[in-house]
Amino acid sequence: xxxxxxxxxxxxxxxxxxxxxLGGAATAAVVLAQTASGKSFQAALTESELNLFEDPTKVPxxxxxxxxxxxxxxxxxxAPSDISSRTPLQDLFGTITPSDxxxxxxxxxxxxxxxxxxxxxxxxxxxxxxxxxxxxLKRFPSVSRIAFLECSGNYRGAADGKLxxxxxxxxxxxxxxxxxxxxxxxxxxxxxxxxxxxxxxxxDAAVMTRSxxxxxxxxxxxxxxxxxxxxxxxxxxxxxxxxxxxxEGNINIKWLRxxxxxxxxxxxxxxxxxxxxxxxxxxxxxFSFTMDARSIITYPSYPQKVEKGWIEIRxxxxxxxxxxxxxxxxxxxxxxxNPASLQGPVMDxxxxxxxxxxxxxxxxxEILSRTVDETGYTQPFLKELLAxxxxxxxxxxxxxxxxxxxxxxxxxxxxx
Amino acid sequence: MTKSVFFIGAFCLFLFITLTSLKSPTTGENGSRAxxxxxxxxxxxxxxxxxxxxxxxxxDVRPDGKGLPAGSGKAADGKLxxxxxxAGCHGVTGVExxxxxxxxxxxxxxxxxxxxxKTIGNYWPYATTVFDYIKRAMPxxxxxxxxxxxxxxxTAFLLAENGLIKASDPINATTLPKVVMPARDFFVPDDRRNxxxxx
Numbered sequence: 065x066x067x068x069x070x071x072x073x074x075x076x077x078x079x080x081x082x083x084x085x086l087g088g089a090a091t092a093a094v095v096l097a098q099t100a101s102g103k104s105f106q107a108a109l110t111e112s113e114l115n116l117f118e119d120p121t122k123v124p125x126x127x128x129x130x131x132x133x134x135x136x137x138x139x140x141x142x143a144p145s146d147i148s149s150r151t152p153l154q155d156l157f158g159t160i161t162p163s164d165x166x167x168x169x170x171x172x173x174x175x176x177x178x179x180x181x182x183x184x185x186x187x188x189x190x191x192x193x194x195x196x197x198x199x200x201l202k203r204f205p206s207v208s209r210i211a212f213l214e215c216s217g218n219y220r221g222a223a224d225g226k227l228x229x230x231x232x233x234x235x236x237x238x239x240x241x242x243x244x245x246x247x248x249x250x251x252x253x254x255x256x257x258x259x260x261x262x263x264x265x266x267x268d269a270a271v272m273t274r275s276x277x278x279x280x281x282x283x284x285x286x287x288x289x290x291x292x293x294x295x296x297x298x299x300x301x302x303x304x305x306x307x308x309x310x311x312e313g314n315i316n317i318k319w320l321r322x323x324x325x326x327x328x329x330x331x332x333x334x335x336x337x338x339x340x341x342x343x344x345x346x347x348x349x350x351f352s353f354t355m356d357a358r359s360i361i362t363y364p365s366y367p368q369k370v371e372k373g374w375i376e377i378r379x380x381x382x383x384x385x386x387x388x389x390x391x392x393x394x395x396x397x398x399x400x401x402n403p404a405s406l407q408g409p410v411m412d413x414x415x416x417x418x419x420x421x422x423x424x425x426x427x428x429x430e431i432l433s434r435t436v437d438e439t440g441y442t443q444p445f446l447k448e449l450l451a452x453x454x455x456x457x458x459x460x461x462x463x464x465x466x467x468x469x470x471x472x473x474x475x476x477x478x479x480x
Numbered sequence: 481m482t483k484s485v486f487f488i489g490a491f492c493l494f495l496f497i498t499l500t501s502l503k504s505p506t507t508g509e510n511g512s513r514a515x516x517x518x519x520x521x522x523x524x525x526x527x528x529x530x531x532x533x534x535x536x537x538x539x540d541v542r543p544d545g546k547g548l549p550a551g552s553g554k555a556a557d558g559k560l561x562x563x564x565x566x567a568g569c570h571g572v573t574g575v576e577x578x579x580x581x582x583x584x585x586x587x588x589x590x591x592x593x594x595x596x597x598k599t600i601g602n603y604w605p606y607a608t609t610v611f612d613y614i615k616r617a618m619p620x621x622x623x624x625x626x627x628x629x630x631x632x633x634x635t636a637f638l639l640a641e642n643g644l645i646k647a648s649d650p651i652n653a654t655t656l657p658k659v660v661m662p663a664r665d666f667f668v669p670d671d672r673r674n675x676x677x678x679x
Binding site: 171172185186187192193194195196197200203204205248251252263265269270271273321322324326328330331332333336337340343346347348349350351352353354356385439440441442444448449452453 | 609613666
């Protein structure tokens with residue numbers, strides 16, 4: 065009996081209408097189904113069809129497939145706008161961002177680049193101008209590193225408190241990046257000791273360019289071709305991107321096609337008209353690469369409602385200057401602060417998970433997190449940041465954010 | 481006995497190699513780090529780039545004018561190109577949008593226009609960036625489609641509309657780097673330092 069059943073498709077082909085295959089509004093889930101011929105295909109199931117699986121111990125499960133799938137019950141999604149798409153920080157655990165949930169920011173769409181035709185040109189103040197194919201890059205000694213990547217325009221507030229972590233600062237994500245050290249390629253082409261800046265250029269429709277100090281190239285820059293164990297996703301720069309640990313997202317040029325060594329910055333539009341910030345006294349700060357230390361409580365957060373009793377406050381903290389050394393939590397609107405536990409290993413320039421056990425008495429209050437990094441920098445309150453920048457908001461805004469917890473348990477965002 | 485002598489010898493040789501390679505002029509000076517010391521001077525992967533291959537991609541323009549092509553542009557000609565290829569997204573006079581304002585509004589009492597004040601005229605520190613950016617990225621829906629002549633004309637037009645040059649001033653490889661940009665003086669390099677200070 066059981067034997068016979070297993071040979072049959074879990075769902076017969078005729079049962080799957082075109083509408084369900086396309087995933088209509090009534091679609092409740094997507095599972096792999098196996099046809100009589102043994103081929104797996106994806107089928108969308110409606111709520112009623114899901115009842116078939118009410119007792120999974122009574123039906124053979126889905127056979128092994130060629131690609132893993134996210135559970136049909138889990139639906140974390142990025143939040144896209146015309147120019148970017150944000151990571152659902154509140155839906156994640158630990159510190160690695162699943163690659164398909166990595167935030168996105170581009171300046172004229174995601175290009176389709178054939179890896180067989182891909183080339184990286186390095187020229188300018190070098191002994192030997194050279195071209196490397198993707199296969200060439202993969203032959204060089206490789207390096208892997210877990211680090212965050214954050215857009216420098218990553219703060220949002222709202223007076224009504226209706227903001228999720230994703231909306232407040234979802235332009236930060238973390239991956240394991242793999243590639244060849246730029247220093248290895250610098251040696252290969254013979255970078256002139258007189259060269260101080262290099263231009264990095266993307267092969268997208270924005271032909272994105274940024275100037276980078278050569279010193280960063282020698283220090284820890286990576287020419288990446290992989291992310292979380294597989295080829296970089298198109299949205300992250302497939303087939304090759306520049307990765308500069310701890311530095312603002314925009315300068316980590318995606319779809320990298322050219323590097324030109326020079327003895328001065330190029331003053332591209334993205335480092336003059338954009339990605340510069342007013343800091344008071346009529347001054348505009350330029351080449352502000354490093355991401356300052358920051359933290360966010362991802363649970364509890366808006367739009368959740370919590371219950372009286374034990375709550376594990378969770379979140380992430382990070383700094384572009386180095387390691388996070390401390391995260392402090394306040395559950396009384398900033399009057400007192402207590403250290404949170406950091407999940408090790410704590411890595412350099414990486415999202416670090418923290419948690420703090422709290423017994424909520426049901427009274428309205430505010431919970432906050434602030435981080436301190438290894439340079440002694442303490443994440444500032446919004447008021448402190450505004451005071452330091454002549455009242456200006458803009459890029460590199462990393463304030464402490466609070467969650468207001470109402471008596472009924474409703475959590476709301478609150479600016480500090 | 482002979483074995484341990486061999487090991488000591490091998491160890492000394494290892495030390496010698498390590499120390500000499502640490503002192504070798506190929507390290508330190510060019511900034512290469514410790515874990516690349518074991519690497520050969522060159523791997524021989526990749527191929528030399530020809531001048532033609534470089535010229536194909538190398539379109540960037542530096543503030544000193546390096547990279548600017550031959551030719552010269554006029555604001556009057558740029559006005560026509562602008563009306564045909566840019567006005568739809570940046571507004572008839574470069575102020576109205578819907579996309580980025582390209583001209584500093586003279587009507588700063590209008591609140592809607594006032595919030596769109598980061599423009600070439602009052603925020604861009606280098607005039608060469610105008611040429612470089614338009615050539616590489618505009619028009620947004622047809623990037624890379626403009627001729628150098630069109631880009632020169634458009635650059636002259638936008639600089640003139642922003643009151644940075646006279647409408648009759650020609651824009652070319654000699655004149656463009658010399659255009660005085662009022663915003664230049666506002667720009668300061670990153671003043672944040674590692675440490676507790678909030679900046």
